[in-house]
Amino acid sequence: MTNKSHEDDVAFIQALAELLRKNDLTELQVKRAYAEDDSLNVRVSRAAPQVIAAPVQVASAPVAAPVETAPAPAAVSEDPASLPGAVTSPMVGTVYMQAEPGSPAFVSLGAQVSEGDTLLIVEAMKTMNHIPAPRSGKITRILVEDGSTVEFGAPLVVIE
Structure with missing residues (x-):
């Protein structure tokens, strides 16, 4: 070539x-x-953003009435990697939310995590890489699904 x-x-x-x-x-x-x-x-x-059942408030967005439901997810999901507290993938691979099938997920929406806790696993080249929480806080968004493929730098979760 x-x-x-x-x-x-x-x-x-x-x-x-x-x-x-x-x-x-x-x-x-x-x-x-x-x-x-x-x-x-x-x-x-690219990973499709997950729909969150809880209302999401964006501090920089003015509140207007009536609020249309269709544009709101697009405004929130434009660049989740730029959100404060976003944890991004350090590699290309497949995401696993639990250690093995049938076991509980490492984290869930609203869960409190401590710095160093495993958030999820990214499998790359048959190696299971545990992704640790960079800081303590509450999981406010989970942006990937179990078994989905992620790229380097793709946002995985948001910790506030």
């Missing part, structure tokens, strides 16, 4: 990621066939 072809593929993947973000999609998959033995198969995805 030539460097020009590599640059074209990178530009194509970046365009797909931008399309994903602009249209608020969670996943895109495309297969490009160049020749009989040359193709590019790309899957771009």
Whole structure:
């Protein structure tokens, strides 16, 4: 593969990621066939934000009446990684919320955690990596689902 072809593929993947973000999609998959033995198969995805049953108040957002329900999740979920207390994934992998199937989850919404407590596990290359709480506080948001794939830097939970 030539460097020009590599640059074209990178530009194509970046365009797909931008399309994903602009249209608020969670996943895109495309297969490009160049020749009989040359193709590019790309899957771009991001974790879908979980719906939280408890009302969420954003300090910087003015309160207006009536409040529309559709725009609120988009405003809150635009960039969860920038929220204070967001814990992000240190690696690409698969998220597990409990130590083994059938056991209780490490954390739940509203749970109090202490610094160093295991929040969840990210499996990468058959290695189970325990993700510790960087500080003590209350779990106010869980942004991933058990068994979902996460990217480096993806927000996992928010601790306040």
